Amino acid sequence: MGLKEINARVRRATEEAGRAPESVELIAVSKVQPDARVEAVLREGHRVFGENRVQEAAGKWPGFRERFEGIALHLIGPLQTNKARQAMGLFQAIHSVDRPKLARTLASLAQEAGTCPELFIQVNTGEEPQKAGILPADTDDFVAECRALDLPVRGLMCIPPVDEEPSLHFALLAKMAARNGLDGLSMGMSGDFEQAIALGATHVRVGSAIFGERDYG
Numbered sequence: 001m002g003l004k005e006i007n008a009r010v011r012r013a014t015e016e017a018g019r020a021p022e023s024v025e026l027i028a029v030s031k032v033q034p035d036a037r038v039e040a041v042l043r044e045g046h047r048v049f050g051e052n053r054v055q056e057a058a059g060k061w062p063g064f065r066e067r068f069e070g071i072a073l074h075l076i077g078p079l080q081t082n083k084a085r086q087a088m089g090l091f092q093a094i095h096s097v098d099r100p101k102l103a104r105t106l107a108s109l110a111q112e113a114g115t116c117p118e119l120f121i122q123v124n125t126g127e128e129p130q131k132a133g134i135l136p137a138d139t140d141d142f143v144a145e146c147r148a149l150d151l152p153v154r155g156l157m158c159i160p161p162v163d164e165e166p167s168l169h170f171a172l173l174a175k176m177a178a179r180n181g182l183d184g185l186s187m188g189m190s191g192d193f194e195q196a197i198a199l200g201a202t203h204v205r206v207g208s209a210i211f212g213e214r215d216y217g
């Protein structure tokens with residue numbers, strides 16, 4: 001596959017959904033990928049990337065930022081409160097706001113810095129015990145809590161259970177976002193980003209379909 005084909009598929013899915021081309025942001029998920037592959041995608045002109053670990057991003061992106069202008073980084077993995085300050089310095093968006101303590105920490109750091117990345121609240125739509133995220137039943141209250149802290153809540157994010165039809169989860173997330181007056185929807189990965197776009201995704205997080213399989217070995 002690769003960047004060109006995925007861009008084309010994103011564009012086609014957006015058109016088919018009757019949506020404006022610029023209404024969907026493609027986040028190229030570069031976690032674990034070798035620098036050479038990331039550099040190739042940068043050279044093709046892409047600038048929006050996702051990482052799931054603060055440490056890994058801190059090791060790899062300052063160097064690329066010296067050589068390529070206009071890079072935007074999205075944190076899509078869990079954030080420990082003791083890494084929140086570092087994350088705020090590296091990322092333009094955080095998709096994993098998943099508990100009150102983290103929201104309060106981000107709020108106090110944002111007050112101090114006078115700026116804050118765009119935030120997405122991660123919702124555990126499948127109510128999976130091992131998975132991070134706010135439960136659907138608690139989401140409205142948590143959105144209100146984040147707003148009361150003056151946090152810039154851009155939208156909601158979900159990672160559907162691997163063995164379930166993702167569309168059901170995308171539709172649920174879209175419904176929860178709408179009822180909270182949020183228009184940002186971070187949903188859809190390599191296997192299901194077109195379905196996510198059909199259901200309103202504004203941010204799709206695509207890794208292996210752009211870069212190839214990740215090698216954890």
Ligand SMILES: *Cc1c(COP(=O)(O)O)cnc(C)c1O
Nearest residue numbers: 029052076189190205206207208
């Ligand atoms: C790794 C990851 C992705 C990308 O997954 P692919 O299947 O490689 O597209 C998307 N979202 C999150 C939260 C991830 O951790």
